[in-house]
Amino acid sequence: MTGRVLMFPWQVGAGHTGRCLHLAARLTRAGYRVSLAADPTGRMARDAGVPTLGPAPAPRRPMARNSSGYLTVAGPGDAFAAAGYYHPEVVRRQVERDRAVIAGHRPDLVVTHMDPTCVLAAAAEGVPVLSVADADFLVTGSAPWMPWLGPGARPSRFPDPLPAFRAEQRRLGLDQAEEVGDLLVGAATLIASVPELERPDPRYDDLPGLHYAGPMVWDPDREGLLARRLRDFGRGAPLRVYASVGGGQVAADLLGAGVAEAARRRGWALLHSGGLNSGGPADGGAGQDRYAASSLIMRQGFGGINAACAWADVVVCHGGHSTVLAALAAGKPVVVAPAMSENEANGRQLVQERGAGLVLAATSIGPDDRLLLAPRGGAPRPVAEGLARAFAPEAFAAAVEEVGADPGYRARARELGRALGRAEQDAEPLLARVLAGLPAARTATARTATAVPAGPG
Incomplete structure (x- = not known):
């Protein structure tokens, strides 16, 4: 089975886009038609020959740094808050933008690398999500990217974005996330690593559809x-x-x-x-x-x-x-x-x-x-x-x-x-098995009938 795939990499960083392009190459070889909703880098998708549906996201205010230049982002919640996602109206506007892109493109599958609003948008539009993640996307606690600071540490001053996402999930009639990491769970979730190297928080040990996919490293030097x-x-x-x-x-x-x-x-x-x-x-x-x-x-x-x-x-x-x-x-x-x-x-x-x-x-x-x-x-x-x-x-x-x-x-x-090499050898058969087990998207007619109108802004 093949079809359309629409990818949403997180809005900053070449690593997020590169991981999507790595998977895009595999999906293209399997007969899928792959597009990116946007390319945050402005060039990587173009250089790889992968079409994008829109321009790169508008530059946003950089995340707060220590006066020395050290960037303190204590977990994925801080990354989302830095994008303004602690404001319910900001989350709602972005979800509706993502819904409009999904409804217009009518993909059979949405792929994300750390973009939470597209996960909610895809759920509202009835399109299954394949989430590609580092193990540290699926974490809990106040400072999961700085656990050495001890329990309860709050080294950054970003507001908690989870209440804003929960409000949007209520509006859409979706189950509410208990942890920020829950926002990045798809119908299937690929950890771009191996369990010998890293694991998500034990909360996700029994997560249905969780697979270790080995290294997913994008290398555009295809000619050597x-x-x-x-x-x-x-x-x-x-x-x-x-x-x-x-x-x-x-x-x-x-x-x-x-x-x-x-x-x-x-x-x-x-x-x-x-x-x-x-x-x-x-x-x-x-x-x-x-x-x-x-x-x-x-x-x-x-x-x-x-x-x-x-x-x-x-x-x-x-x-x-x-x-x-x-x-x-x-x-x-x-x-x-x-x-x-x-x-x-x-x-x-x-x-x-x-x-x-x-x-x-x-x-x-x-x-x-x-x-x-x-x-x-x-x-x-x-x-x-x-x-x-x-x-x-x-x-x-x-x-x-x-x-x-x-x-x-x-x-x-x-x-x-x-260990990484063994996972790499099984990566394409694993992907085929994962894709075969995904639910089908709702029909375009059904998706349109259940759409929620966008709010002001």
Whole structure:
């Protein structure tokens, strides 16, 4: 059975769009016609040849950062609140916009990656939802992305969005969510990982339709351009390091400068990826590497993550979920330099606690409820000072050389890589089974007859 699929990635971040595009490629091979409701990045879907139904979402106010630049988002509820979803009328307007898109496109399936309003809209329109999730989307508690702060911690000041979503569910006649994670549950839910690496909150252990789908990492370098560029690069260097800075400016500035200087001092071969806005793999990105002072530093644009991880001895990154999983899938140890709470959690839980690498920064709450940050091996400090020390060249040098020299890190990364590889091999048969078990969408006539009129605005 095939049909139309309409995807709703969360409104910010290349990772959300990339995960949708990874699944879109699989669905297209299976005969489905896939579109994105919108592309938050403005280019990834176009570059992949996947049609979009509307323009990228209008820029919204950035989430509040610590004055140092560290982004404190303690869980998915904070992410939703930052989009204004603690206001019932904002939730209602967005649900009705999503309903209009769904009703106009008439898909047989809606796919979401962390977009809660489209889940409610699809339910109102009678269209089944396939939810693609990180394990930490399905969580509970006041600070699920910062559990090391202890029970009841409230490190951010975002309002709770759950009452606004419950009000919308009442309006639509839907069951009300008890936890924010419930908003991201579909008729089937694919965790883009393996249980050996991460699990949702125990609340979701018996969730019907929950499946582990293995790594879902989007790599637009389909022609293998980067692999050819890397064929002889770094031969004879003591270490080959792939550094991916992600899309955040703080991580890009601090991580990029720190690891490049460490590479220059130590003579490593460094592949430095500047992220989505730095060009593509064909020409090595946007011009010459502004940090380069050595022929052993290569600049790379967006794409080629699989070739980069296969080439490297050690992967250094900001802690994005897809980058961490790509590194582990390649069996490579990871050094995480986070400037955001969820990325710190990925580094702690997916890398350091699994024995597959190290995290350069650790946050905590001080006696005055201010966020503190300790560089690896150091005492907690005001966040700006802590980040500067954590991302200093000597900190990168020590961490990279430790994980590069210790076979225990590599052995554990390879063990996790084998688990991810087994899941990858079963990914397409699993997807076929999941799709076959989904309920059919209501007919277009029935969906139109039960539509709820949009309110003002």
